[in-house]
Amino acid sequence: MSxxxxxxxxxxxxxxxRVIRSSGLDHVYTTWWxxxxxxxxxxxxxxxxxxxxxxxxxxxxxxxxxxxxxxGRLNLSRTFVLDREARESVKGxxxxxxxxxGYRVKEYPEGLSASKGRWGLWTVPLFHGxxxxxxxxxxxxxxxxxxxxxxxxxxxxxxxKKDEFISKDYGLLNLEPRFDFHLRLRKFNAEYWDAxxxxxxxxxxxxYKKGVVVLSKKVEINEPLRYEGLSFYQSKYHGYSAxxxxxxxxxxxxxxxxxxxxxxxxxxxxxxxxxxxxQTSYECELGLDPPDGNELxxxxxxxxxxxxxxxLKRGGKIDIGRYYLVFHDIVKxxxxxxxxxxxxxxxxxxxxxxxxxxxxxxFIVPKRVWFVYDKDRIFIGxxxxxxxxxxxxxxxxxxxxxxPEMNNKEGGTx
Amino acid sequence: xxxxxxxxxxxxxxxxxGSVFALTxxxxxxxxxxxxxxxxxxxxxxxxxxxxxxxxxxxxxxxYINMYEVMSSDAWVAMFFYLxxxxxxxxxxxxxxxxxxxxxxxxxxxxxxxxxxxxxxxSLRSYWLILHILFAKLCTASFLIAFGCAVLYIYRxxxxxxxxxxxQIPSLxxxxxxxYKFNALGFAFLTIMIIAGSIWANNAWGRxxxxxxxxxxxxxxxLSYGLFLHLRLNRNWAGKRSAVLTLAIFILSILAFFFIxxxxxxxxxxxxxx
Numbered sequence: 151m152s153x154x155x156x157x158x159x160x161x162x163x164x165x166x167x168r169v170i171r172s173s174g175l176d177h178v179y180t181t182w183w184x185x186x187x188x189x190x191x192x193x194x195x196x197x198x199x200x201x202x203x204x205x206x207x208x209x210x211x212x213x214x215x216x217x218x219x220x221x222g223r224l225n226l227s228r229t230f231v232l233d234r235e236a237r238e239s240v241k242g243x244x245x246x247x248x249x250x251x252g253y254r255v256k257e258y259p260e261g262l263s264a265s266k267g268r269w270g271l272w273t274v275p276l277f278h279g280x281x282x283x284x285x286x287x288x289x290x291x292x293x294x295x296x297x298x299x300x301x302x303x304x305x306x307x308x309x310x311k312k313d314e315f316i317s318k319d320y321g322l323l324n325l326e327p328r329f330d331f332h333l334r335l336r337k338f339n340a341e342y343w344d345a346x347x348x349x350x351x352x353x354x355x356x357x358y359k360k361g362v363v364v365l366s367k368k369v370e371i372n373e374p375l376r377y378e379g380l381s382f383y384q385s386k387y388h389g390y391s392a393x394x395x396x397x398x399x400x401x402x403x404x405x406x407x408x409x410x411x412x413x414x415x416x417x418x419x420x421x422x423x424x425x426x427x428x429q430t431s432y433e434c435e436l437g438l439d440p441p442d443g444n445e446l447x448x449x450x451x452x453x454x455x456x457x458x459x460x461x462l463k464r465g466g467k468i469d470i471g472r473y474y475l476v477f478h479d480i481v482k483x484x485x486x487x488x489x490x491x492x493x494x495x496x497x498x499x500x501x502x503x504x505x506x507x508x509x510x511x512x513f514i515v516p517k518r519v520w521f522v523y524d525k526d527r528i529f530i531g532x533x534x535x536x537x538x539x540x541x542x543x544x545x546x547x548x549x550x551x552x553x554p555e556m557n558n559k560e561g562g563t564x
Numbered sequence: 565x566x567x568x569x570x571x572x573x574x575x576x577x578x579x580x581x582g583s584v585f586a587l588t589x590x591x592x593x594x595x596x597x598x599x600x601x602x603x604x605x606x607x608x609x610x611x612x613x614x615x616x617x618x619x620x621x622x623x624x625x626x627x628y629i630n631m632y633e634v635m636s637s638d639a640w641v642a643m644f645f646y647l648x649x650x651x652x653x654x655x656x657x658x659x660x661x662x663x664x665x666x667x668x669x670x671x672x673x674x675x676x677x678x679x680x681x682x683x684x685x686x687s688l689r690s691y692w693l694i695l696h697i698l699f700a701k702l703c704t705a706s707f708l709i710a711f712g713c714a715v716l717y718i719y720r721x722x723x724x725x726x727x728x729x730x731x732q733i734p735s736l737x738x739x740x741x742x743x744y745k746f747n748a749l750g751f752a753f754l755t756i757m758i759i760a761g762s763i764w765a766n767n768a769w770g771r772x773x774x775x776x777x778x779x780x781x782x783x784x785x786x787l788s789y790g791l792f793l794h795l796r797l798n799r800n801w802a803g804k805r806s807a808v809l810t811l812a813i814f815i816l817s818i819l820a821f822f823f824i825x826x827x828x829x830x831x832x833x834x835x836x837x838x
Contacts, residue, residue, distance in 0.1 A: 343683035371686040383770040489770040501759045508752040540741040
C-alpha cells in the first residue's frame with residue numbers, strides 16, 4: 151500500500167487503522183509478536199537439532215556387525231546356505247567387490263561391514279543447523295539494523311547528521327550508527343537506452359576521514375559502497391538541484407545550500423520548487439527548464455507579497471534586503487540508502503551451509519552393507535538412508551557379483 | 565523480429581506435435597509414437613534455440629526479463645533437461661505424456677505475453693541475477709520431470725492389473741524413487757535460486773528479504789517441497805501419497821511463479837508483467 155493509499159485508508163476507517171497500528175499489522179515482520187513466533191519456531195528447530203546430532207554421532211561412530219536377527223529385520227536382507235569351502239571363497243570376493251564399489255570395509259571375526267557416504271549422516275543436522283543460523287541472522291537484523299535514506303547533490307557533503315536523513319528505520323533496539331567520516335558526491339552520471347529505459351545510475355563518491363580522501367567509489371545499483379560497517383546503495387535516481395549562496399551585504403561570510411527540484415521519471419516541461427530563505431522571512435519560488443536549462447526564474451515574496459522577480463544566470467545574484475541570494479550552479483542530486491546490518495554475514499553463512507546440505511541430500515546417500523558368516527549360512531543385510539528402494543538394485547547387483555554360485559542356495563530369512 | 569517469431573512458432577508447433585504423438589502413443593500403446601514425440605521435441609529445440617539467440621542478440625541481454633522471454637527459455641531448458649535425462653533413464657520416455665504438453669503450454673503462455681524487447685535496467689545487471697534465473701529454470705525442469713513421473717505413477721497405480729502396456733512404464737517402485745529424486749534435486753535448485761535472489765536483492769537494494777509477494781510465495785513453495793521431503797524421510801510418505809503431493813505442489817509452484825506477479829504488486833511484476 152502506498153503512503154497516499156494508507157493516508158486515505160486512515161481517513162476513511164480510523165477505527166480499523168488504530169487496530170492495525172496497535173497490533174503492528176502494517177509492519178508485521180518487525181513486531182514483537184512475530185519475533186516471538188519466529189523464536190518458538192527457532193527453539194523447535196534447535197531442540198530437534200540437538201536430537202538429530204545425537205543420532206548422527208551415534209550412527210557415525212557405529213561399529214561392529216549386527217546379529218543375524220537384526221539383519222533379518224532390515225528391508226534389504228538375504229540369507230544363503232553355503233558349504234565351508236564356498237564360504238571362504240565368497241568372503242574374499244565380497245571384500246574385493248565392495249572395496250571396488252567405493253565402500254569403506256571393516257572386517258570382523260564374524261563377518262564384514264561396508265559403508266559408503268558416511269558424511270551424509272550429517273545432512274539433516276546440517277540442514278536444520280543452517281536454517282537456525284539463518285534465523286539467528288534474521289533476529290540480529292531485526293534487533294540491530296539501521297537504514298536511512300538521504301538525498302545528496304553533486305559537490306555536497308553528507309556526514310550522517312540527524313537532519314540530513316529523509317527517513318530512517320531501526321531494528322527493535324533503535325541503535326544509531328556511528329559516522330566517523332564524510333561522504334561527498336563528486337559527480338552523478340545517468341545514461342539511458344532510450345527516452346523510457348535507464349541504462350546506468352552512478353554516483354561517484356569520495357569518502358573523507360579527517361579531511362583526507364580515504365576511498366573513492368562509483369556507487370551503482372548492485373555495486374554499493376561499503377565502509378566501516380555501513381553500506382551505501384544507489385536508491386533514488388536523479389533530479390536537478392540549484393546551488394545557492396546567501397551573502398550578507400558588506401562582505402559577510404557566505405553560507406551555501408542546495409534546493410532540490412522534485413524527481414520525475416521523464417524530465418519534460420518546467421520544474422518548479424518553493425523554499426524558505428534561511429535567516430529571513432522570505433519565500434522563494436524557482437522555475438527551471440531541464441535538461442539544458444542554465445538559467446533560473448526566481449520570484450521572492452514576503453508574507454505573500456512579491457518583492458523581487460528575475461532570471462538569473464550562473465553567478466548572478468538578487469538583492470533581498472540584508473542579503474544577496476547568489477545562484478551558483480545547477481547540479482544533479484540523487485538519493486542513497488545507507489544501511490548497517492550485523493545480521494547479513496550470519497545469514498550468508500547459513501546460506502552456504504544450506505546449499506551444502508541440500509546437495510548432500512541429493513548426492514551423498516549413506517549406505518551400509520553387512521555380511522555375517524555363521525556356520526553354514528551367510529546373512530547379507532543392507533540399508534540406505536533416504537532411498538532404500540533405489541538402493542535395492544545396487545544391493546542385488548552386489549549379491550549377484552559376490553555370490554553367483556549362491557543363487558540357487560537361498561536359505562530363507564534368518 | 566520476424567525470423568525470431570517464425571522460429572519460435574516452428575519450435576512451438578514441433579513441441580505441440582510432439583505432445584500429440586506422446587499422448588497418442590500412450591493411449592494406443594505404441595512405443596514408436598513416443599519415440600517420434602521425443603524426436604520432434606529434440607528437433608524443436610533447434611528453431612526454438614535459434615529464436616532465443618536471435619532475440620538475445622537483438623535486445624542485448626539473456627532471455628529473462630519479461631514473461632515471453634522467461635516462458636520461452638524455461639520451455640527450452642525444460643525440454644533440453646528432459647531429453648538429456650531420459651537418454652540416461654530410458655523409461656522416462658513415458659513421462660513425455662505429461663512433460664511435453666506442459667512445455668507446449670509454457671510456449672503458448674509465452675506467445676500470449678508481450679514480446680516487446682526491454683533493455684536491461686541497471687538493477688538487473690548482476691551475476692547473482694543470472695544465477696537466480698539459471699537455477700529457477702533448472703528447478704522448473706526438475707520439478708516438471710518429477711511431475712511427469714507422478715502422473716505416470718498415478719496412471720500405473722490405477723491400472724495395476726493391466727499388463728500389456730506395463731512393460732513400457734517402469735515399476736511403481738522405480739517411479740516412486742524418481743519422484744523423490746527429482747523433487748529433491750529441484751529442491752536443491754530452488755534453494756540456490758532463492759539464495760541467489762536474496763543476495764542479489766541485498767546488493768541492489770540493501771535488503772536480503774522483503775516479503776515481496778513472489779518472495780513469500782517462493783518461500784511457501786520451498787516449504788512445501790521441504791514438507792514433502794520431511795514426510796518422505798521421516799513419515800515414510802511414499803507411493804501414491806507422494807505422487808499426489810507432488811502433483812499438488814507442482815501446481816502450487818506454477819501458480820506461485822507465473823501467476824502471482826499478475827495479481828499482486830511485486831518487484832517481479834515490473835519485468836514479468838510487461
